Amino acid sequence: MKNSFDEKILEEANDWVKANQKVVLATVIQTWGSSPRQVGSRMIVNETGDFSGSVSGGCVESAVVRECIGLIKDNKPCKKIEFKVSNESAWEVGLACGGEIAVYLEQIN
């Protein structure tokens, strides 16, 4: 038994594509330490920065949105990004919970 949830993010992605939006799918592919969301967690982002779903507990979503918009602008198919433990003294994005995650971004085309 692996999970009892179904967040229906892929279904939502399909609806966004049908509405002629450009959509990037972000998936947690690896985690180290205490990461808030497990491997396979997903969020989707469109070209205007609207997003749905999550890859962390709100810690890195804003950076993921920026990266996804960049991917659409540069018209790149995919990209892997990693987030590490945050430096508390800096106003930068990181995982306050002390974990590390790798997120895979891919355009739906």
Place this chain on the structure above:
Amino acid sequence: MKLKILQEIIKKKDSKTEFSIVTNLKDGDSEIFEKGKKLSKNFESYQDQIEIFFKTKKNGVIENTEIFVETYIRPIKVIIVGAVHIAQYIVDFAKSLNFEISIIDPRGYFASEQRFPDLKIINKWPDEAFKEIETNENTALIALTHDPKIDDPALQHALNKKFYYIGALGSKKTHENRCQRLKTTGFSDEQINSIHGPIGIKLGGRSAPEIALSIIAQLVSETYKK
């Protein structure tokens, strides 16, 4: 990911089949794997490892490769006996959970489609209804009628088939009587004690949505104990 693959995944999810999505992280190429399927030449060299991920229902990157595997498991079958008010809220709460709900109620006026749109409702007595549903130790039962005529046959079926979760609505007194009846029928104390009765975790609320929430919470908790 290609839109075609995305739509195929959604279709597969709807048809409740078990499958994995394999993605080459280098170029974003992806493919769907199912039991017995031979992978295309882009992924064929990882066939053995992908099959292990699929069998063990694992998600992750195959070690020392750039191949990501995500496995979709079949939703867990949850059978509700009693198309009552609480059942309507359970159905609502379960919308973002991976449960496939069927409702059994021989009383036609309860089991109307208007009360439960888009749901499988079996308007028959439990003994007849269970002939239409395949059940096993991965099935859950939520008995909500607290009417022995309807609940008891369903509970007996669930105990015989070793459902991983069996819950029955009713007060402590109702549950004591229920246990007594099951004992007379020949069920062991161990079997009877496996029934969650009175059903649900202790939240304190007594309204239909609150009871539904306490039942769903208990069901999820027992699902993770499997």
